[in-house]
Amino acid sequence: MTLLSVEGLTIDLPGTQPGLVEDVTFEVNEGRCTALIGESGCGKSLTSLAVLGLLPPSVRVSAGAVVFDGVDLLTCSPRQLRKIRGGPVGMVFQEPMSSLNPSMTVGDQIAEARRLHLGEGRKVALARAKDLLDRVGIPNAARRLAAYPHEMSGGMQQRVMIAAAIACDPRLIIADEPTTALDVTIQAEILSLLRDLQRDLGLAVLLVTHDLGVVADFCDDVVVMYAGHIAERTGVDDLFYRPAHPYSAALLAAVPQAGQSRSRLTVIPGRVPTAGAFPPGCRFGPRCAHFTAPECARPQPHGRTRCGRVASGDLVLEGALHG
Amino acid sequence: MTLVTRRASAPKIPGPARTSPGRRVLRGVLRRPAVATAAGFLLLLIVLAVAGPLISPHDPDTQDLGNRFAGLSWTHLLGTDEFGRDVASRVIQAARIALAAPLISVGVAVLIGLPLGLWAGLRKGLVDAVAGRLADTVLSLPAMVGALAILAVLGPGLVNAMIAIGIIFAPGLFRVVRGATLAVAEETFVDSAVAIGSPTRRTLWVHILPNIAAPLLVQVTILMGVALLAEASLSFIGLGVQPPEASWGSMLKAAYTNQFDAPFSVVPPGVAMVLTVLAFNTIGDAIRDAVGLRRGR
Numbered sequence: 001m002t003l004l005s006v007e008g009l010t011i012d013l014p015g016t017q018p019g020l021v022e023d024v025t026f027e028v029n030e031g032r033c034t035a036l037i038g039e040s041g042c043g044k045s046l047t048s049l050a051v052l053g054l055l056p057p058s059v060r061v062s063a064g065a066v067v068f069d070g071v072d073l074l075t076c077s078p079r080q081l082r083k084i085r086g087g088p089v090g091m092v093f094q095e096p097m098s099s100l101n102p103s104m105t106v107g108d109q110i111a112e113a114r115r116l117h118l119g120e121g122r123k124v125a126l127a128r129a130k131d132l133l134d135r136v137g138i139p140n141a142a143r144r145l146a147a148y149p150h151e152m153s154g155g156m157q158q159r160v161m162i163a164a165a166i167a168c169d170p171r172l173i174i175a176d177e178p179t180t181a182l183d184v185t186i187q188a189e190i191l192s193l194l195r196d197l198q199r200d201l202g203l204a205v206l207l208v209t210h211d212l213g214v215v216a217d218f219c220d221d222v223v224v225m226y227a228g229h230i231a232e233r234t235g236v237d238d239l240f241y242r243p244a245h246p247y248s249a250a251l252l253a254a255v256p257q258a259g260q261s262r263s264r265l266t267v268i269p270g271r272v273p274t275a276g277a278f279p280p281g282c283r284f285g286p287r288c289a290h291f292t293a294p295e296c297a298r299p300q301p302h303g304r305t306r307c308g309r310v311a312s313g314d315l316v317l318e319g320a321l322h323g
Numbered sequence: 324m325t326l327v328t329r330r331a332s333a334p335k336i337p338g339p340a341r342t343s344p345g346r347r348v349l350r351g352v353l354r355r356p357a358v359a360t361a362a363g364f365l366l367l368l369i370v371l372a373v374a375g376p377l378i379s380p381h382d383p384d385t386q387d388l389g390n391r392f393a394g395l396s397w398t399h400l401l402g403t404d405e406f407g408r409d410v411a412s413r414v415i416q417a418a419r420i421a422l423a424a425p426l427i428s429v430g431v432a433v434l435i436g437l438p439l440g441l442w443a444g445l446r447k448g449l450v451d452a453v454a455g456r457l458a459d460t461v462l463s464l465p466a467m468v469g470a471l472a473i474l475a476v477l478g479p480g481l482v483n484a485m486i487a488i489g490i491i492f493a494p495g496l497f498r499v500v501r502g503a504t505l506a507v508a509e510e511t512f513v514d515s516a517v518a519i520g521s522p523t524r525r526t527l528w529v530h531i532l533p534n535i536a537a538p539l540l541v542q543v544t545i546l547m548g549v550a551l552l553a554e555a556s557l558s559f560i561g562l563g564v565q566p567p568e569a570s571w572g573s574m575l576k577a578a579y580t581n582q583f584d585a586p587f588s589v590v591p592p593g594v595a596m597v598l599t600v601l602a603f604n605t606i607g608d609a610i611r612d613a614v615g616l617r618r619g620r
Contacts, residue, residue: 054514057447086519093518099511103533112529113519164519 003172003204004028004051009064011046011055011228013275020059020275021046023302024230026223028172033198033205035215035236037251038225041272044208047225048176050074051206052085068172086113090165094177096157100149106133106160107145113167132163136193155186159193166197173197176208191218212255216240224248227272227283232305241319244305247284252320282307290315348537348613358609361602368599372419381409383416384567392585401591404574405581413569414591420570421599424485424563425550429543431489436496437539441527443497444504445513451501458494466491470553474562481564484557485550492546499542503535510534537614544607548600555596571596 004027011021021043028034036044049055051066053073066073068089073081085091093099101109110132111125120128126145133141136159149157158178165173175194179187195218198205207219215222215236222239224232224247232245243249250268257263270287279285281297288296290309300306309315352358371378380400387407395402401410443451461469473487507513508531516530532539555572557563559579564570571592578588 052518054518082520082522084520085517086521091515091518093511093515095511099515101512101516101530101534103536104530112516112521116520116525161515164515167519 001030002027003030003069004206005065005067006047006051007065007067009047009050009066010062011043011050011059012062013059016276018062018276019228019278021050021228024064024225024228025302026230026233027221028204028206029221030171030204031198031202032220033207033218034221034223035219036206036208036223036225037210037212037215038231039210039268039272041227041274042225043228044210044225045176048174048206048208051174052089052091053081054091083117086165086170087117087168088171090168090170090173092158092161092165092173092175092178095181096154096161097149097181099161100157102149105146105148106152107147109149110160110164110167113164117168129163129167132167133160135166135197136160136163137189138163153186154182155189158182158186158190162190162193162197166201166203169201170203172204172206174206174208177210178207179209179211179214187214194218212251224251227278228275229283229306231284231307234304239319240321243317243319244310245284245307246288246290246310246315246317249317249319250287250289255320348610352606352609352613355609357605361605361609364598364602365606368418368422368602371415372422375415375419379409379412379415381412383408383412383569385409392581392588395587402585402587404577404585404588410574410588410591413574414571414595417569417571417574417592418595420481420554420564420568421551421595424481424554424570425547425603427482427485428489428492428550428553429546431486432492432496432546433543435490435493437500438527440497440500441504441531444501445508445527445531446523454497455501458497461491461494466553467556470557471562474557479562479565481554481558481568481570484563485554488550488553488557491553492550496542496546499538500535503538504531507531507534537610541607541611541614544603544610548603548607551596551600551603 006027007025009021009024010019012018013020024043024047026034036048038044046055046059050061051068051073055061061074064074068084071080071084073084100106107126107129110129111120111122114120114125114128115122130141130145133144138144138156138159144152149160152160173194178194179190182190191214194205197203207214209215219236222234222236223230224234224239224245226247231247232239232243234244238244239248240252243252253266254268256265268287273279273283273286282288282300285291285296292309295308295314298308300308301311303311305311307315310317353362385408387403390403390407391405393403393407401414404410404413439450439454443454469491470484470487473490474484477483477487513526513530516526521530554563554570555575558570558572559576561576564573566573574592575589575596578585578592581588
């Protein structure tokens with residue numbers, strides 16, 4: 001069942017740059033994990049922030065709808081939006097160090113959501129915060145309630161963030177690169193924590209990432225974004241076996257292969273064009289190894305893939321995995 | 324053997340510190356002798372202000388015209404003034420005003436500047452534009468002229484004078500709060516507060532205010548000193564306290580008028596004022612150093 005659906009979302013920087021994100025449509029289903037992947041500057045984070053209305057004041061949603069559980073979050077009242085933020089939808093940010101208030105104990109920060117949404121008193125909420133700290137695997141939880149964020153490691157801080165995000169038994173967690181700022185070993189721990197929570201609590205997760213390993217490990221559905229567009233929407237197996245957009249295929253090819261020491265890293269030449277400087281036709285065209293003059297210079301189709309050649313069966317891409 | 328026993332003892336788990344960051348700063352600040360002295364002096368001032376009538380050797384308003392300009396003596400520790408009133412008692416009585424006056428004006432400045440600055444720093448937009456222009460306008464006036472203009476509307480008197488000074492202070496405080504808020508609002512934790520459903524007002528008071536407390540406290544303590552001087556200036560020209568009430572400013576004025584009859588009489592109110600302002604500034608500077616701020620001037 002669809003829990004969150006983003007329809008035709010378009011985000012502008014008024015005046016200078018229209019179309020930071022353009023016509024983005026995807027769904028997150030109940031209890032499933034959807035990954036939002038792409039290079040930096042493709043609009044992944046903007047899209048995830050737009051869901052909860054957290055965009056910086058300088059950018060604006062100019063079209064589209066974000067429907068969570070039947071409510072359009074873009075048009076509902078601020079009051080209604082506040083009820084959804086931290087209630088049925090939790091959010092985890094990239095930098096745990098700066099996502100926690102340095103002047104507040106972690107216990108109070110976890111308890112805050114429950115006090116705001118469920119009207120619990122400080123004592124009750126703190127008792128619950130202790131359970132949550134236990135749940136996210138922080139040892140000595142009762143003592144840790146009184147700790148300040150700077151007294152914890154990055155991994156612990158991210159666990160605290162997750163505890164705060166799940167404080168009110170949400171149905172959806174939006175995680176914006178939750179492991180990017182952490183050590184590799186800690187990344188694995190945080191991801192397995194997220195997976196356990198997803199399974200145990202029946203959470204849906206919208207995971208913004210640029211780590212394909214995380215996608216393979218953790219996600220069910222994948223949305224590949226490029227230059228403010230969705231390049232491809234697919235299932236995780238299809239992405240790795242049968243990518244349907246040259247950009248996805250190029251991303252897969254750029255993953256370093258274990259066991260091949262001293263081989264050259266494959267890269268995608270060039271960089272993501274900035275909004276306002278998009279090429280006509282296919283936005284990935286100038287960097288694409290399969291660029292063909294007339295077809296790719298025309299506007300590309302919507303739907304599962306935004307590559308006209310793949311859609312028409314003209315181009316067959318090779319996946320990273322075979323079988 | 325010793326080694327074994329030592330190892331067997333329970334390992335110390337580093338527990339979280341029980342003191343809040345604010346308390347730790349306070350403790351660090353008070354450890355410095357100059358600051359401890361300044362704080363002690365202010366404390367003494369507070370005691371004098373509260374318990375003044377019990378301590379002061381004479382009634383500060385009782386005149387003794389036969390005993391004008393008496394020199395220092397055991398009955399009149401600091402002599403008497405042009406009406407034969409006991410100067411020591413009047414200095415003590417004025418301590419009350421010396422504390423109340425800065426509290427009123429800084430209070431007014433905080434009341435205006437803090438909410439506007441927080442709001443403007445977080446939400447920007449119209450409030451920021453309008454309040455910013457207003458602040459520029461007030462700041463472009465010489466402070467004293469502005470205060471006199473406001474006093475002309477409100478009428479003379481201590482409370483009005485201090486409100487006027489507070490209004491003059493508000494734009495500076497607004498600027499400081501707005502700037503600090505702008506910096507803090509960039510931090511992700513403000514977003515994450517919003518993301519758990521914290522309304523704007525709560526975000527401002529619970530999440531942003533504690534994180535801008537350091538520059539705010541510095542500004543407030545320094546303004547206290549400035550406010551005391553402003554009160555003295557207004558009382559000196561007769562727009563502050565009204566006789567017979569004593570303020571260090573009005574006492575200085577009287578001393579100035581009678582400087583050839585009683586040259587010593589400028590000393591008690593003058594010294595009291597210098598020490599008080601110095602105490603405020605020392606504490607302000609110490610807080611600034613303790614939290615690692617530089618005064619950008």
